[in-house]
Amino acid sequence: MYLALKRSKRFLLFMPAAVLILSCSGVPMNAWQWSLPPGVDVPEVPADNPMSAAKVVLGERLFFDNQLTANQAMSCSSCHHRSKSFSEGLSFTVGSTGEKNRRNSATLVNLAFNRSFTWGNAELEHLEEQIVIPLFGTEPLEMGATGREQEILQRFKADQTYRDLFASAFPGERDAINFINIVKALASYLRSLNSFNSAYDRFRYFGDSNALNESELRGFALFNSDKTRCSRCHSGVNLNEPIDTQRLAAEDTFHNTGLYSFDVARKFDDGLFEITQRADDHGKFKTPTLRNIEVTSPYMHDGSINSLEEIIDFYAAGGRLIERGWKAGDGRAHPNKSSDITGFVISAEEKRDLIAFLKSLTDREFISVN
Template structure:
């Protein structure tokens, strides 16, 4: 079917609106660039040993490959570090918290959080201002990014810049995406059968819903009576029904983000599938699980993990 698009005359924007749009663009670009630099800056940790990128490595789709990562002061990590692909499109942003207003608030959890202590900056607002304010490039970037606040440096502007950068983390060029766009089959029989299982008999897509391959919701993933030191969502809500309830992780780039589950207890995708306490998994053969893994492998987006705009910036100031 052929659709004819008829061009409509464009409305003439008023000069004031044009100027405002240009200013917004400058601010947005500056916020992204500022957020990128802050993401890789260990000065956001109490002793200068940990940045956001310490736990969120681009080559691992912004996960880190450990079961859990200790904090800057060697406090043990509480949960496995999740990947950040397409994080700007999620409503629920962590393994077990459903009351966060957005990525700006979430970014303060590792920086200022106390359970566990990660970057250890709680109560050190003046230190953030002092450290970043001594850097001439940061002075320029904060002023460009937040002109209405006259370039003020504080946890609020830092977290909003980090949010702007993370919202650019778009992953949609995997082999699966390319084959879907072309309308062609996946290249191997295992991957083809795995796709059929994923969207069919295995019912994986019930929770790992395309295109994010997550339903962005919380589910009980282990028996409530199971002994644990991490009660998941109930630690936030106080509701016993939320015990052992955790967010569905995205499977995009999952082959790059091992280990798996909120506690990092599954070392491989095969183990992660086997850990699901679902009746359907009692009927999956080893071959079928292998086929599911072959399909999940096609969700890896190497253009995302190699994209230079997400990488550590050069020391040279862009402004």
């Protein structure tokens, strides 16, 4: 029932009545086998959507199918490319009707381990909740399913392959082809997108002391140092959580990094504040994973920083001063800027080492196009 319980200011506006109640029938019979490194616990999965191989297979097919969009102009994969670690490579994503989103498409890597799933909403704690937004959302419109549910479902009901896949994924259900099950299958597929085969993983989890070269090791030490404070916000399995994870709430993974001044952020995108309406959440956004960061540019919620070199310069400066244009302002002076964004002095060699470490987080097998 968790889809019906969230009451964020944006979320319930997006949800048609047909999606508000989850079915409890159809428990899959084919179990899912997680492939995780030593020391990484199996992630939590909602009790009413247990993992199964059949649901993952169905979810993958749906993810790459334009038929899931009302006008059949795009699929989920149109904004999430495997070669870019299931991000898009654009500053702003564009929906099926050409409407521009004000935020970019974040990577989908290791979502099963996340505490929240969007740039600016800590209340979406399950993938099933997040998936409803691009499907049915109208502000902005992405896949455009609202009001055209039966038309979309009929496409799948007319396809024998899909009839078989839904029957396998949700055995025992008389009418398995519905949006509740589409959401469940997509969530199962996304939970299966796990990446643990980078050089960093081989060093960190598999005990390969030779996995990182000397430059990468120096960068790793710098990343974890009191000088840069990178690991203060980029720790944990996904390198997207505070270093102290005891009693960690989802909102603790949202930070203001000094990207924009207070006035500019209020006009353009005020992040977590738009949901919570709490003054100390002005300009806070979810800390992204650093996994495969080499291929997920442009960076930040609005894609306003283009390279790893620029990212390091930004944090070294303790935030960003924009001198011209309508976004002009001093983000470094934002009252909510994280206390860990203090700035630092870094040499050219240290910057090379830090970038070398960040590139060691790339899982080449994961991003390879099958």
